[in-house]
Amino acid sequence: MHKYSDYIIVGGGASGCALAHKLLESKSSVTLIEAGYSHHNFLLNTPAGFFKLINNSKYATYYKTNPQKHLGERVNIVPQGNVLGGGTSINAQVYMRGRAEDYNEWHDILRVNNDSANWDWDTILPYFKEMENNSRLENKYHSKKGKLKVSDSSHVDQLTYDFIDSVASLGVIKTNDFNGEHQKGVGLYQFMNRKGKRSSAASAFIEPQKNNSLLKLLLQTKVKEIIIENEKAIGVVVENSSGMEEKIFADKEVILAAGSFITPKILMLSGIGSEQELQNFSIKCKNDLPGVGKNLMDHPECPLIAKANGKYGYYKQGEGLRMIRNGIEFLLFGTGRVNSTGVEAGAFVNPINSKDLSYIQAFFVPSIYMNSDTIGVIDDGYGMSITTVMTKPKSRGFVKLKSSDFRDNPEIELNLLKHQDDLKMMMAGQRFFLQALQQGPLSKKVKEIIVPNTKNLSDENLENHCRRFVRTNYHPSGTAKMGADNDKMSVLDSKLRVRGIDNLRVCDLSAMPNINSGNTSAPAMMLGLRCGDFLTQRTN
Ligand SMILES: Cc1cc2nc3c(=O)[nH]c(=O)nc-3n(C[C@H](O)[C@H](O)[C@H](O)COP(=O)(O)OP(=O)(O)OC[C@H]3O[C@@H](n4cnc5c(N)ncnc54)[C@H](O)[C@@H]3O)c2cc1C
Numbered sequence: 001m002h003k004y005s006d007y008i009i010v011g012g013g014a015s016g017c018a019l020a021h022k023l024l025e026s027k028s029s030v031t032l033i034e035a036g037y038s039h040h041n042f043l044l045n046t047p048a049g050f051f052k053l054i055n056n057s058k059y060a061t062y063y064k065t066n067p068q069k070h071l072g073e074r075v076n077i078v079p080q081g082n083v084l085g086g087g088t089s090i091n092a093q094v095y096m097r098g099r100a101e102d103y104n105e106w107h108d109i110l111r112v113n114n115d116s117a118n119w120d121w122d123t124i125l126p127y128f129k130e131m132e133n134n135s136r137l138e139n140k141y142h143s144k145k146g147k148l149k150v151s152d153s154s155h156v157d158q159l160t161y162d163f164i165d166s167v168a169s170l171g172v173i174k175t176n177d178f179n180g181e182h183q184k185g186v187g188l189y190q191f192m193n194r195k196g197k198r199s200s201a202a203s204a205f206i207e208p209q210k211n212n213s214l215l216k217l218l219l220q221t222k223v224k225e226i227i228i229e230n231e232k233a234i235g236v237v238v239e240n241s242s243g244m245e246e247k248i249f250a251d252k253e254v255i256l257a258a259g260s261f262i263t264p265k266i267l268m269l270s271g272i273g274s275e276q277e278l279q280n281f282s283i284k285c286k287n288d289l290p291g292v293g294k295n296l297m298d299h300p301e302c303p304l305i306a307k308a309n310g311k312y313g314y315y316k317q318g319e320g321l322r323m324i325r326n327g328i329e330f331l332l333f334g335t336g337r338v339n340s341t342g343v344e345a346g347a348f349v350n351p352i353n354s355k356d357l358s359y360i361q362a363f364f365v366p367s368i369y370m371n372s373d374t375i376g377v378i379d380d381g382y383g384m385s386i387t388t389v390m391t392k393p394k395s396r397g398f399v400k401l402k403s404s405d406f407r408d409n410p411e412i413e414l415n416l417l418k419h420q421d422d423l424k425m426m427m428a429g430q431r432f433f434l435q436a437l438q439q440g441p442l443s444k445k446v447k448e449i450i451v452p453n454t455k456n457l458s459d460e461n462l463e464n465h466c467r468r469f470v471r472t473n474y475h476p477s478g479t480a481k482m483g484a485d486n487d488k489m490s491v492l493d494s495k496l497r498v499r500g501i502d503n504l505r506v507c508d509l510s511a512m513p514n515i516n517s518g519n520t521s522a523p524a525m526m527l528g529l530r531c532g533d534f535l536t537q538r539t540n
Contacts, residue, residue, distance in 0.1 A: 013086020016257030022532025085202030098516030166440030
């Protein structure tokens with residue numbers, strides 16, 4: 001059956017839901033096509049449910065990278081949302097925008113063209129405020145009027161406060177707002193939730209539209225390719241929820257928001273990408289854009305893990321009787337540990353030059369962080385973890401097709417720690433936050449630092465530790481980047497339009513020329529809102 005609406009959005013994740021909201025507001029009709037499931041699920045919606053879902057869930061697709069050359073040939077598993085709301089329905093809910101310099105940098109990259117759209121901070125800040133409904137902050141940087149609920153954590157463990165005091169004892173200023181004038185500092189994070197309920201792109205932007213006849217929402221429907229006629233996108237081919245192939249058409253435009261792994265895959269399957277690479281799969285090239293799938297960026301993270309000398313933190317709070325007790329408290333009174341995503345505080349520092357911008361973000365977890373790299377290597381028990389994340393990595397990877405069958409995941413090469421400067425900054429970040437476990441109030445609760453090995457902290461050993469434990473912080477981006485006309489590797493112009501093909505845009509994290517400093521949900525939603533304004537011509 002052929003269906004028409006003004007716009008087709010491919011992918012109902014962070015950016016896709018935000019875009020749909022914006023277009024519906026302007027009275028346009030929208031077909032929102034999401035490969036995954038409905039977001040209505042108790043575990044998805046509660047803050048602590050995140051930990052229950054992260055390793056094995058139908059709500060995520062677990063992408064595997066190539067063996068990582070700079071990480072001892074380890075394969076990284078990168079989960080991505082397979083649900084309405086995308087990453088915002090399964091993530092740790094930390095609310096972060098990045099800093100003004102991130103967007104001023106994009107603006108500088110793009111302004112080479114006279115007619116480029118503005119991306120500087122003064123232009124972008126209103127989009128963050130437009131989406132934000134902050135429970136505490138309302139000022140030059142924050143708003144209480146948007147749809148995305150942003151709140152302080154309703155439960156904070158004492159170890160978290162100890163972490164903040166220990167880092168402050170290293171000379172880092174305490175902050176109660178990482179999204180205000182300055183990003184640097186140590187403090188409690190704010191989260192995309194309210195009163196124990198996640199605020200995802202789905203709940204913020206799509207739930208209020210559920211009775212809007214202008215919205216056609218198709219779940220469990222996978223887009224295979226874009227239909228292009230005479231260098232113009234006119235629709236998409238999908239595999240619908242019954243497994244049947246269908247064509248769906250758009251009167252105006254098709255916008256890709258399937259995330260940084262699948263958006264370039266769909267472009268390539270549709271004949272947009274490096275002609276040479278497409279030939280390998282006998283795909284007819286419709287526009288030779290060698291930048292499709294290149295420029296893959298992700299934030300590398302590395303843990304510091306310590307055993308506690310007492311029964312501190314969240315060990316086994318999600319299991320057995322303790323889980324039942326915590327669940328009952330949450331259901332009866334709305335209080336307690338279920339309100340915590342487990343990652344309550346963090347910091348932004350520059351461990352090499354404290355006067356310069358921060359290049360390390362830290363997350364504090366009041367338990368031993370168990371994942372595929374630590375399970376079987378580190379004993380679980382009472383303890384704590386600090387992960388250091390390099391916020392402006394210089395390493396670049398790529399996404400390539402593995403076959404011309406849309407069911408096959410693409411080849412993913414993250415290349416984490418490929419660039420020596422990333423390793424250097426990560427090692428400096430590790431040394432900096434090690435001090436937080438060794439001095440101040442937190443150190444009084446540390447029985448033993450398990451990793452890195454503090455008995456021999458030579459550069460060589462610390463480098464080995466980084467190569468052994470560094471992994472993705474789940475923020476792939478940049479694989480269909482915006483760029484200036486003279487940049488042959490740019491896929492999009494400054495208004496998110498795919499070069500050389502009419503009526504086709506990309507509005508997810510793939511569009512980023514350079515990754516933002518910090519978590520990526522809010523920037524993805526900002527891209528969706530901004531794309532909506534480009535489409536409805538409300539901005540330049
Ligand atoms: C485990 C985890 C923890 C995270 N923690 C945080 C955090 O605390 N704070 C934060 O800000 N960010 C966090 N992030 C990152 C953030 O969620 C993502 O960066 C963000 O969701 C990316 O937005 P997007 O629109 O680019 O893609 P996504 O949100 O991934 O949306 C892409 C959508 O496209 C759909 N799709 C894919 N293929 C197709 C197809 N063929 N047809 C139709 N639909 C398709 C997917 O199912 C998905 O819903 C986390 C991510 C993960 C995975």
